[in-house]
Amino acid sequence: MISQLSWKIGGQQGEGVESTDRIFSTALNRLGYYLYGYRHFSSRIKGGHTNNKLRISTTPKRAISDDLDILVAFDQETIDLNARELRKGGVIVADAKFDPKVPEGVDARLFAVPITAIAEELGTSLMKNMVASGASWALLGLPLDVFNKAVEEEFGRKGPAIVEKNIEAVRRGAAYILEQAGGPLEEFRLEPADGKKKLFIIGNEAIGLGAIAAGCRLMSAYPITPASEIMEYMIKKLPKFGGTVVQTEDEIAAVTMAIGANYAGVRAMTASAGPGLSLMMEAIGLAGMTETPLVIVDTQRGGPSTGLPTKQEQSDLNALVYGTHGEIPKVVIAPATIEDCFYDMIEAFNIAEEYQVPVIVMTDLQLSLGKQSCEPLDYDRVEIRRGKLVSNLPPLEENKLFKRYAFTEDGISPRVLPGEKGGLHHVTGVEHDEEGRPNENAVNRRRMMDKRLSKLKGLRIREAIRVDAPHEVPDLLIIGMGSTGGTIDEARERLAADGITSNHITIRQIAPFPAEELKPHIQSAKTVIVIEHNATAQLANQIKLHVGGADKIRSVLKYDGTPFLPAEVYKACKEMK
Amino acid sequence: MATFKDFRNNVKPNWCPGCGDFSVQAAIQRACANVGLEPEQVAIISGIGCSGRISGYINAYGFHGIHGRALPIAQGVKLANRELTVIAAGGDGDGFAIGMAHTVHAIRRNLDITYIVMDNQIYGLTKGQTSPRSGFGFKTKSTPHGSIESPLSPLEIAMAAGATFVAQSFSSDLKQLTSLIEEGIKHKGFALINVFSPCVTFNKVNTYDWFKENIVNLDQFPDYDPTNRVAAMNKIMETGGLLTGLIYRDTTRKPYEELIPGFREEGLARQDVRLSREAFEELVAEFY
Numbered sequence: 068m069i070s071q072l073s074w075k076i077g078g079q080q081g082e083g084v085e086s087t088d089r090i091f092s093t094a095l096n097r098l099g100y101y102l103y104g105y106r107h108f109s110s111r112i113k114g115g116h117t118n119n120k121l122r123i124s125t126t127p128k129r130a131i132s133d134d135l136d137i138l139v140a141f142d143q144e145t146i147d148l149n150a151r152e153l154r155k156g157g158v159i160v161a162d163a164k165f166d167p168k169v170p171e172g173v174d175a176r177l178f179a180v181p182i183t184a185i186a187e188e189l190g191t192s193l194m195k196n197m198v199a200s201g202a203s204w205a206l207l208g209l210p211l212d213v214f215n216k217a218v219e220e221e222f223g224r225k226g227p228a229i230v231e232k233n234i235e236a237v238r239r240g241a242a243y244i245l246e247q248a249g250g251p252l253e254e255f256r257l258e259p260a261d262g263k264k265k266l267f268i269i270g271n272e273a274i275g276l277g278a279i280a281a282g283c284r285l286m287s288a289y290p291i292t293p294a295s296e297i298m299e300y301m302i303k304k305l306p307k308f309g310g311t312v313v314q315t316e317d318e319i320a321a322v323t324m325a326i327g328a329n330y331a332g333v334r335a336m337t338a339s340a341g342p343g344l345s346l347m348m349e350a351i352g353l354a355g356m357t358e359t360p361l362v363i364v365d366t367q368r369g370g371p372s373t374g375l376p377t378k379q380e381q382s383d384l385n386a387l388v389y390g391t392h393g394e395i396p397k398v399v400i401a402p403a404t405i406e407d408c409f410y411d412m413i414e415a416f417n418i419a420e421e422y423q424v425p426v427i428v429m430t431d432l433q434l435s436l437g438k439q440s441c442e443p444l445d446y447d448r449v450e451i452r453r454g455k456l457v458s459n460l461p462p463l464e465e466n467k468l469f470k471r472y473a474f475t476e477d478g479i480s481p482r483v484l485p486g487e488k489g490g491l492h493h494v495t496g497v498e499h500d501e502e503g504r505p506n507e508n509a510v511n512r513r514r515m516m517d518k519r520l521s522k523l524k525g526l527r528i529r530e531a532i533r534v535d536a537p538h539e540v541p542d543l544l545i546i547g548m549g550s551t552g553g554t555i556d557e558a559r560e561r562l563a564a565d566g567i568t569s570n571h572i573t574i575r576q577i578a579p580f581p582a583e584e585l586k587p588h589i590q591s592a593k594t595v596i597v598i599e600h601n602a603t604a605q606l607a608n609q610i611k612l613h614v615g616g617a618d619k620i621r622s623v624l625k626y627d628g629t630p631f632l633p634a635e636v637y638k639a640c641k642e643m644k
Numbered sequence: 645m646a647t648f649k650d651f652r653n654n655v656k657p658n659w660c661p662g663c664g665d666f667s668v669q670a671a672i673q674r675a676c677a678n679v680g681l682e683p684e685q686v687a688i689i690s691g692i693g694c695s696g697r698i699s700g701y702i703n704a705y706g707f708h709g710i711h712g713r714a715l716p717i718a719q720g721v722k723l724a725n726r727e728l729t730v731i732a733a734g735g736d737g738d739g740f741a742i743g744m745a746h747t748v749h750a751i752r753r754n755l756d757i758t759y760i761v762m763d764n765q766i767y768g769l770t771k772g773q774t775s776p777r778s779g780f781g782f783k784t785k786s787t788p789h790g791s792i793e794s795p796l797s798p799l800e801i802a803m804a805a806g807a808t809f810v811a812q813s814f815s816s817d818l819k820q821l822t823s824l825i826e827e828g829i830k831h832k833g834f835a836l837i838n839v840f841s842p843c844v845t846f847n848k849v850n851t852y853d854w855f856k857e858n859i860v861n862l863d864q865f866p867d868y869d870p871t872n873r874v875a876a877m878n879k880i881m882e883t884g885g886l887l888t889g890l891i892y893r894d895t896t897r898k899p900y901e902e903l904i905p906g907f908r909e910e911g912l913a914r915q916d917v918r919l920s921r922e923a924f925e926e927l928v929a930e931f932y
Contacts (some may be wrong), residue, residue, distance in 0.1 A: 096932075221880045266931040276927055285723055287716075301809065304927065306906035309915055313723065316749040317931060320716040323709065327689065327720025331728065332913030335720065353710050432930060441931070450916070466654040483719065484913055485687045485705035485728055493700050495708035505708075637658030 068258045070125045073132040074203060077118030077149055078141025080111060087139070088119040091203055092438065094217040094497040095123055096267040098209065103553070104438040105131045105630065110292065111374050116144050124494050125258050129404065129553025133634040136255060137206065138175075139199050141182070143167060147607040150175060158252065160295040160588035161242065162195070163254065165439035178202075178247050185239045194236040208251025211241065245406035254549055265644065266441035270408045270434040271322035274364055274442065275300035276419035277412030277511050280449045283362070284310030285335040286308030287324035289317055289343060292376045293432045294366040320351040322363065325361050329360045330494065332484035338364035342373065344427075348390045351425050353496045355395025358480070358519065362412075364428045367549075369628050378628030379432045381549055382601035384609070388578045394516070396523045398426040399577035401548045402434065403442040403533065407575070413449055414528050414571050419540035421454035423479060423524050429577065431600065433630045434550035457481045460489030468492045474490060478521040509613065523579050531576035532584050542644055543569040548577070548606055551598050556610060557633035567644055574606060582613035589616040596640055602626045648677040651686075653703040658694075664697050664815035664841030665762050665850075671818055672731065672760070673702060675825035681729055688719035689765070691734030691743065694769045695762035698733050703782070712743030715750040715759065722755050725911030726901050729829055730756075733880040740798055744776070747798075751805040751834055756899040758835045760827040761798065762815075764843035765850050772846035782849060799891060801878045803834050803873070808834035808894040812887060814855055815842070820863060824890060833899040840888075855886075862889025872894075873891040 074091070078084045092102055103122040109115045120135070122128050134154040140146045140161040150159065150173045163166035163179040171607075174266065180202050186194040197218070204214050215234050245251065275297050278286070284305060288298040302312040310333075315321040317574045321337040328335035329356045339347070344365045354361040367383045370376025381383075387399050398418055404412040408430065415426040462485065463469060471492040473480045480501075483490030493503035498515060500506040543562070547555050552573050571586055574581070589595060597607035597620060604622040611617045623639040625631050650739040651673035659665050676686055686704035692711035699706030705728075718732035739747050739761045750759065766784065767773040773786035777798075781790040802810045809831045813821040813875045821839060828835030840855050860883045862868050868889075869875055876892035901907055908915065919927075 095849040128846075134869045170759065192840045248930045267930065272931070279927065280919055280924060282919075284912050284917055285720070306904070308917075308919070308923070309906055309912060311907060313724070313753075314743045315716065319713060320749070323713040324720035324723070326709075327707070327717035328724035328912075329720075330717075331687070331721040331724035333724035334917065335724065337845070349710055350713065444928055446921050449919070462731050463672065468653075484725075486725055486911070486913075488682075491683060491703065491705060493706045493708070495706075496710055497708065505697075505758075528683070538875060540928070613790055621833045 068256050069254070069321070071128060072123045072137070072255060072257060073101070073120065073135045074123060074137045074139070075118055075120040075135050075149060076139040076199065077116060077145030079109065080115045081113035083121055083193065083196035084141070084142050086116050087200045088121065090196065090217055090221055091200040091211045092121055092267065093221070094204065094214045096265065096401055097217060097266065099212050099262040099441045100124060100257070100264070101127045102267060102290050102438070103130065103440070104129050105433065106436055111498055113464070116148055118145065118149060123257065125260055125389045127440070130557050130633055131630060132468065133632045134352045139203055140167065141195065142452050146170065149611055158206065160199065160206070174545040178244055180240065182240070182241050185243070186236060189232055189236050189239070189547070191442040194233060197233045198240035199242030205241035206248065206252050207255050207257060208430065210368050220549035228343040231309070260326050264443065266443065267438060268405060269296060269436055269438045270405055271296035271366065271436065272300050273295070273405050273408035274338070274428070274430070275304070275410055276444070277409040279304055279308065280409070281334060281413040281416040282451050283334040283336050283416060284308060284338065285325070285328045285333050286312045287315050287321040287328070287335065288312065289339065291340045291343050291436045292396060293368055294338045294343070294364065294532055296436070297364060297370070298360055303638055319350060320344040322347040323433050326350060326354050326359050330485070336364065339367065340366050340368045341370045344383060344386060344464065346392070348481065349392070350394055351397070352395055354425040355397060355492050355519065356496045358423040358429060358640050361424055362415045362419050362428065364430065366432040367429060380600045380628070381431050382605065382626065383429065384577060384605040385603070386525070387486050387586050394520065396422070396424045396498050397578055398424055398523065398526065399429055400426065400528055401575055401577050403549055403552050403573045404573055405439050406444070407440040408434065408445050408447060411528070417450070417452040418528070420456070421452055422526065423454065423482060424522065437550070455479055455481045458487055459482055460487060462489050463491060468504070470501040471503050472499060472501045472515070474501065478518045485522070525578060527581060528576050531581035533573040534588070535576055536570040536588065538568045538570055538589060541568040541570045542593060543567065544572065544588060544595045545569055545598060545640065546572045546574060546595060546606070547598040548574045552631050553634055554631045555598055558636035561633070561637045562640055565641065567641065573629040577609070580609055580613040585610065586614050591620065594643060594644055595622055596619045596624045598631065598636060600625050600631070645680060646677050646682050648674045649675050650683055650831065651703050655701055657695060657701050660845045663694070663846040664764065665698065666764050667815040667821065668760060668839055668841055669701050669819050671821040671825050675829060675871060676704070676823045678822070679826050679829050686729045686731065688898055689714050689721060689722050689730065689732045690767045691738035693735040693738050693767070695733065696738060712738050712741070713746065713752050714738065715743060715746040718757050719750060719753065719755050722757055722901070723912065725913040726756070727783070727911040731758045731760065731829070733760045733762070736761060736765060737767050737775050740796060742777045748801065751802055751836065752806045752896065754833045756832055756834070758825065758837065761823065761836070761838045762841040763838050764847055766842045766843050766847040768846055778850065786879055788882040797880065797885045798836070799836050799885055800877070803877050803880070807836055807892065808833040808897050809838070810892040811890045812838045812930050813860060814840045815886065816852055816856070820888060827890060831893065832895070833897060858886045860887045860891060862887055862891065890912050
C-alpha cells in the first residue's frame with residue numbers, strides 16, 4: 068500500500084476537466100485524505116489545453132509532486148504535453164474516441180476507455196466527467212458508495228433522474244476499466260486515510276470566509292484573475308448577513324469605495340492582483356494619510372503589465388512595500404498556508420482598525436487558487452478588535468472640531484464615525500492639524516508625519532516569522548513566503564536523507580519587516596537560501612536591507628510561471644550547500 | 645432644529661473674491677437646514693481642485709479625498725451607513741475628466757447621493773488650463789492656440805447613463821440653486837446638479853454676464869414636464885446645454901440600496917457584525 072499518489076486530468080478548457088476533478092476530489096475528501104491541487108489554465112474560457120493535478124496523501128502535503136501516477140486524458144494533446152511527467156509504470160486513462168497513443172520513450176500503461184461513447188449512450192457527452200472520474204476511482208480500488216454519495220450531492224438539486232444517470236455513468240466507467248485492468252491496481256492502493264473531517268477549499272474562499280468572520284460586510288472589487296473568487300464567494304454569502312459586494316467600474320473605484328465605507332464605520336475590503344494594485348496606489352496613500360482603516364488582498368500573479376495572468380509569481384512585494392508616493396505606515400501580511408488565509412484576514416481587519424492604517428494581505432496564485440485540505444477552522448479564535456473607536460461624545464465647543472488626529476503617546480488618535488453628535492471633524496489627504504483641517508505649518512507637518520509613522524512601532528502579527536528550527540546550527544537556513552512552504556519542507560526531507568541539516572523560516576509579516584526576530588537566525592546560519600517566485604530576489608533584498616548577511620544569503624528564483632517542485636528546491640539547495 | 649448657520653464654520657475659504665463656489669457653499673448650507681438635517685447627519689465628500697475644498701467649509705462630516713474619486717468614496721460612505729445624507733461635490737475637471745468613469749457609473753448605480761458639480765469650464769487650482777467643459781477654441785495656458793477638442797455635455801451623458809435626477813443651476817441664482825439641492829437631497833436615488841460657477845480669475849469668456857445672457861431658465865416654462873425623458877433630452881440639445889432648473893426626474897426607479905438583496909434599513913456601520921457560532925459553522929460546512 069502507498070501513502071500518497073498524484074492524479075491529473077487534462078483536456079480542452081470547458082470540456083469538463085474542472086468538474087471531473089471536483090467530483091473526484093470531493094469524494095476523496097470525504098474519505099479523509101489530505102489533498103493538494105494545482106490548476107494549469109490559460110486566460111480564456113473555451114479551448115486550449117488545461118489540466119488539474121491532485122496530490123492525494125494520508126499525511127499533510129502542501130506541495131505539488133514532482134511526478135505523476137495517473138493521467139486522465141480527454142485528448143491526445145493532454146497525453147503529449149503531460150505523459151513525460153508520469154513516473155515509470157504510471158497509468159494513462161484516455162478516451163478511446165481519439166485513438167490514444169503513448170508517446171515514444173514513455174513507460175506507461177494505457178487504458179483506452181470509451182469515455183465519450185459511454186456518456187453519449189447515456190444521453191449526453193457532458194457526462195464524460197462522470198465516466199472518467201468513475202474509472203479513476205475504480206482503479207484506486209476505493210469504495211464506490213462514497214463516490215456515489217458525492218455524485219448525489221453534486222446533482223441532488225437537479226432531481227433523482229439526473230443523479231441516477233450520473234451514477235450509472237460512474238458505474239459504467241468503473242466497470243469498463245476494472246474489466247480491462249483485471250481489477251483495481253494494487254500498486255495504487257492507498258493506505259486508509261485518518262477519516263477526520265477536513266475542509267477542502269481554495270485560498271480565495273478561505274480569505275472570503277475569514278473576512279466575513281472578521282465582520283467585513285462590504286466588498287468593492289473589479290474582476291481580475293486570480294482574485295475574482297473572493298468577490299464571488301462574498302456575494303454568495305454577504306446578503307445573509309446584511310452586507311453586499313459592489314462590482315465597480317475599476318480598481319480605483321473599488322479601493323476608494325472601500326475607504327469611504329471604512330471611514331463611515333463598516334469593515335470593508337477590496338481584492339485584486341498586480342495590475343489592480345498598481346491602480347490603487349494613490350488611494351492607499353489617502354488611507355495612510357487620513358488614517359482610515361483599509362484591507363486589500365493582492366493575489367499575486369505573473370507580472371509585469373498583463374504578464375502571465377494565470378500563472379504563479381511573487382513579484383509584487385516591492386510594489387506593495389514601496390508603491391505609494393510619499394511615506395505612510397502600511398502593513399503587508401503574507402499568509403503561507405490555507406489556514407493562514409482565514410486567520411490572517413481577521414488579523415488584517417483588526418490591525419487596520421487598531422492602527423488606523425491600510426493593510427495588504429499578499430497571497431500568490433497557487434495559494435489563492437490551489438484547492439487543498441484545511442484543518443478545521445476555530446471559531447473561538449475569531450476576535451474582533453476595533454481599536455480607539457469612540458462614541459457618546461460631549462458637545463463640541465463653538466468653532467471647535469473633534470480632534471480626530473490628536474497627538475497621543477502611541478500616535479493613534481481616537482476615531483469617531485460620521486453620524487455621531489459631538490464628533491464632527493474634517494478628513495483630508497492634505498496635511499492637516501489635529502482637527503483634520505488643512506495645515507502647512509512646518510512644525511505641525513513634522514509632528515504629524517512622526518505621529519503617523521510611529522504608529523506601527525512594535526507591530527507584530529501572530530507568527531510574523533514562522534520558525535521550524537530543529538537544528539541549533541543547521542547546514543542551511545531556508546527562507547520562503549507564501550505558498551512555497553510545503554515544497555521547501557519536502558525538499559528538506561530529501562536533504563536530510565542526504566545528511567544535510569536545514570531549518571526553515573517563513574516570513575509572514577513583510578512590512579514592517581520583522582528584522583529583530585529574524586536577526587539571530589541569520590546570524591547563526593552558515594548559509595541562507597531564500598526561495599521566491601520572482602527574478603530580482605525581492606524577499607532576499609528585504610532581508611539584506613533590514614538584517615544584513617548579504618555574504619551568506621543565496622537566492623533560488625523561479626519566474627517561469629510554474630510553482631516550484633520539491634525536486635527543484637532540493638537540487639538547488641544541495642548545490643548551494 | 646438646525647438652521648443654515650449651524651452648517652457654517654469659522655474657516656475662511658481660499659477661493660478668489662467673486663468665485664461662484666461661495667454661493668454653492670451657501671446653497672448647500674441652506675438646503676441642508678431647509679430639509680431638516682442636523683450637521684452630524686450629513687457627510688460631504690469632495691474631490692480635488694478649488695471646489696474640492698468645500699467639504700472643509702461646511703459644518704458637517706467632511707471628507708476631502710483624492711482627485712476624481714469623490715463619488716466612489718461617497719458611495720462607500722452611503723453603503724456603510726445609509727442613514728447619512730451624503731453629498732458629493734467637486735469641479736468639472738474632477739467629475740468630467742479624471743473622474744468621468746465614476747460619474748457615469750455612479751449615475752447608473754443610482755445610490756441615494758446628491759452630486760454637485762461646480763462647473764467653471766477651466767482648471768483653476770492649477771492656474772488656468774483647459775477642462776473637458778471648455779469651449780472649442782478656448783484659449784488657456786495649456787491650449788494657447790485654442791482648444792481643438794469639443795466640450796462634453798454632462799447633462800446628455802447623465803441622461804444616456806440612465807440618470808434619475810438631472811438638474812443644472814447658476815451660482816448667481818441662490819434661490820433656484822438652494823431649491824434644486826433640496827430636491828436633490830430628497831430624491832431617492834442619484835441626483836446630479838451641475839452648477840455654472842464662474843471662475844473670475846482664469847475664465848474671461850464664461851463670465852457671470854455671459855451666463856446671464858445665454859442661459860434659459862426652465863422655471864419660466866410652467867408647462868415643462870421634467871418626467872418626460874425625450875422632452876428633457878430635446879431641451880438640453882435645443883439650448884446647447886445652457887439651461888437651468890430641474891431637467892429630468894424619474895421617481896419610479898428604486899435607489900440601489902433598496903435593490904440590494906438582504907440590505908437592511910439600519911446603517912451597516914451600526915449593525916452588530918459578529919458571527920454567531922451557528923452561522924460560522926454553517927459557512928464552514930459547505931467545504932467539508
